[in-house]
Amino acid sequence: MGTIFRYALSKSRGAILGWGLGLLALGLLIVPIFDTIAEQADQIGQLMDIYPAEIFEFFGGLSDFSTPEGFLSIEYFSFLPIILGIYVISLASGLFASDEESGRLDLMVAHPLSRTAFFFGRVGALLVTLVAILTIGWLGLGLPSSAMESFSLGMGELVPPFLSLLAILLIFASLALLLSMILPSRRAASMVSVLLLVAGFFIEGLSGINADLEPLAKWLPLRYYQGGDAFNGLNWTWLGGLIGFSLLFILLAWWRFQRRDIRVAGEGSLPFLNRIRRVRRKNQRAAVR
Amino acid sequence: MTKSIAIQAQGLIKSYGRVQALFGVDLEVQRGSIAGFLGPNGAGKTTTIRCFLDMIRPNGGTLRVAGIDPQADPVAVRALVGYLPGELSLDDNMTTEAVLRFFNSLRSKRAEWSYIEELSERLDLDITRPIKNLSSGNKKKAGVIQALMHKPEILMLDEPTGGLDPLMQREVLQIIKEAREDGATVFFSSHNIAEVEIIADQVNIISEGIVVEVVDVAELLTRALRRARITFRQAADTSPLLSLPGVTLISQHNDTSIELQITGDMDPLIKALAKFPVIDIQTARPSLEDIFMAYYEKGEEEAA
Numbered sequence: 010m011g012t013i014f015r016y017a018l019s020k021s022r023g024a025i026l027g028w029g030l031g032l033l034a035l036g037l038l039i040v041p042i043f044d045t046i047a048e049q050a051d052q053i054g055q056l057m058d059i060y061p062a063e064i065f066e067f068f069g070g071l072s073d074f075s076t077p078e079g080f081l082s083i084e085y086f087s088f089l090p091i092i093l094g095i096y097v098i099s100l101a102s103g104l105f106a107s108d109e110e111s112g113r114l115d116l117m118v119a120h121p122l123s124r125t126a127f128f129f130g131r132v133g134a135l136l137v138t139l140v141a142i143l144t145i146g147w148l149g150l151g152l153p154s155s156a157m158e159s160f161s162l163g164m165g166e167l168v169p170p171f172l173s174l175l176a177i178l179l180i181f182a183s184l185a186l187l188l189s190m191i192l193p194s195r196r197a198a199s200m201v202s203v204l205l206l207v208a209g210f211f212i213e214g215l216s217g218i219n220a221d222l223e224p225l226a227k228w229l230p231l232r233y234y235q236g237g238d239a240f241n242g243l244n245w246t247w248l249g250g251l252i253g254f255s256l257l258f259i260l261l262a263w264w265r266f267q268r269r270d271i272r273v274a275g276e277g278s279l280p281f282l283n284r285i286r287r288v289r290r291k292n293q294r295a296a297v298r
Numbered sequence: 299m300t301k302s303i304a305i306q307a308q309g310l311i312k313s314y315g316r317v318q319a320l321f322g323v324d325l326e327v328q329r330g331s332i333a334g335f336l337g338p339n340g341a342g343k344t345t346t347i348r349c350f351l352d353m354i355r356p357n358g359g360t361l362r363v364a365g366i367d368p369q370a371d372p373v374a375v376r377a378l379v380g381y382l383p384g385e386l387s388l389d390d391n392m393t394t395e396a397v398l399r400f401f402n403s404l405r406s407k408r409a410e411w412s413y414i415e416e417l418s419e420r421l422d423l424d425i426t427r428p429i430k431n432l433s434s435g436n437k438k439k440a441g442v443i444q445a446l447m448h449k450p451e452i453l454m455l456d457e458p459t460g461g462l463d464p465l466m467q468r469e470v471l472q473i474i475k476e477a478r479e480d481g482a483t484v485f486f487s488s489h490n491i492a493e494v495e496i497i498a499d500q501v502n503i504i505s506e507g508i509v510v511e512v513v514d515v516a517e518l519l520t521r522a523l524r525r526a527r528i529t530f531r532q533a534a535d536t537s538p539l540l541s542l543p544g545v546t547l548i549s550q551h552n553d554t555s556i557e558l559q560i561t562g563d564m565d566p567l568i569k570a571l572a573k574f575p576v577i578d579i580q581t582a583r584p585s586l587e588d589i590f591m592a593y594y595e596k597g598e599e600e601a602a
Binding site: 012016111 | 351353354374376377383385386403404405406444
């Protein structure tokens with residue numbers, strides 16, 4: 010399992026560096042501008058009054074720009090689940106399926122290693138990758154905020170929203186992983202997961218405006234993402250629920266991986282796409298004749 | 299299953315959804331032998347090999363590798379086997395050396411690095427180069443090395459010489475022979491009938507998901523069925539030849555040339571021909587290719 014873990018982690022080095030440095034840069038960029046924003050809070054407030062209240066309801070209501078918590082809530086934690094979510098879906102859906110579809114998995118699983126060890130070696134590397142990216146992001150916010158007197162958030166106070174972010178990313182990663190074990194291709198698993206993420210984002214936002222969407226929004230994971238609200242205290246039930254469902258999805262994916270056939274290169278597509286390709290090839294042959 | 303059998307399948311059935319790939323494959327490979335696995339594309343060769351390694355799960359039948367059920371203990375089976383997939387795909391961003399070290403660490407570093415170097419030297423492969431810079435033939439060589447490097451008890455090779463130049467094909471076959479001499483059992487699929495005939499002790503021919511013929515190559519060489527084309531200087535009455543036991547007429551042209559099929563000993567025919575004005579005799583035995591092509595053409599006709 011250790012060899013697989015190290016191998017999978019080495020494949021994520023670039024992503025950890027790229028995403029980590031991106032978040033670090035974002036933190037270093039936005040924290041220093043807090044003072045300027047806070048000073049202009051009244052003007053910004055007046056500007057916001059011009060816009061319809063529904064716009065702000067969509068983004069979870071107005072936060073106070075003049076406090077570090079409200080500032081980070083809007084400028085940082087409101088959109089990261091979508092941006093990082095798309096990345097972790099791509100990472101998790103391809104954790105096994107991309108090697109499988111390219112034919113690389115065939116040779117790897119021919120070695121004396123149980124599928125369980127193989128599975129958890131790779132899933133472990135995925136979790137470490139996520140934690141590493143968020144840790145760099147946390148440092149990116151924490152280091153400049155410690156250096157600014159007006160930004161009264163300590164490193165410890167920054168942990169709860171990052172935990173909430175980790176939990177929401179975990180659930181989408183584990184869902185994409187599970188779907189990659191069930192659906193015929195990585196692309197299909199990725200598409201369905203991204204659709205759920207983006208649709209969930211809009212449904213959650215619109216449920217603040219349209220009460221009819223509230224019953225649906227309750228069933229979507231983004232409802233239980235606290236983001237900047239976690240500065241006021243973590244909702245452990247929500248956090249536990251997200252992590253619990255993530256573990257459940259991971260266990261279901263493991264169960265499925267244990268029992269399913271390993272596909273070979275060239276396999277792994279949706280049946281209707283295969284049919285379209287067959288018809289296209291047939292038409293091309295007919296045209297050549 | 300006796301200890302002398304290394305690989306065994308009985309009534310192996312495999313379906314992919316509504317498509318049935320294997321219809322009850324039966325085969326046995328003796329320990330320490332080389333068994334070829336021949337068949338047209340889509341006949342079920344790769345599916346059978348992948349079932350032995352528990353990469354895919356059969357819908358019926360039993361499998362044993364060195365007496366172990368691959369579904370019950372796949373790790374034990376894979377520890378004994380060196381495998382080369384037909385569609386080899388390696389990590390393009392790694393060097394060949396890094397790939398081989400990675401595979402070796404998955405086998406608890408069982409392979410001796412000196413042997414890996416020896417194999418790469420024999421196959422003329424520079425292992426310091428990245429996989430992405432290798433030709434398909436050189437990638438195949440890397441695949442062959444990873445299958446052989448830990449000196450496995452059993453080798454399962456899916457088209458080991460495909461994509462290699464003739465010199466390298468010969469070298470790979472030589473290495474496979476040496477592995478057998480060291481006690482390994484080799485089970486390999488191929489489209490190259492000549493190489494199978496040269497190297498294999500036994501050949502299993504699979505067609506449309508079922509083993510249709512098992513040929514003992516040594517027996518094939520001495521098989522008492524031959525054809526003879528005899529050309530005479532002038533027209534001759536060949537009726538005395540046709541009355542010989544085991545001789546049947548296939549074709550006759552202008553009383554100066556006949557084609558006969560002889561079952562059994564050739565001696566009576568040779569002695570009878572002494573009384574004829576013979577210019578030329580050509581004899582041939584049915585080759586593995588004849589046997590294989592008979593099944594292949596049958597499959598093509600049915601498909602049409």
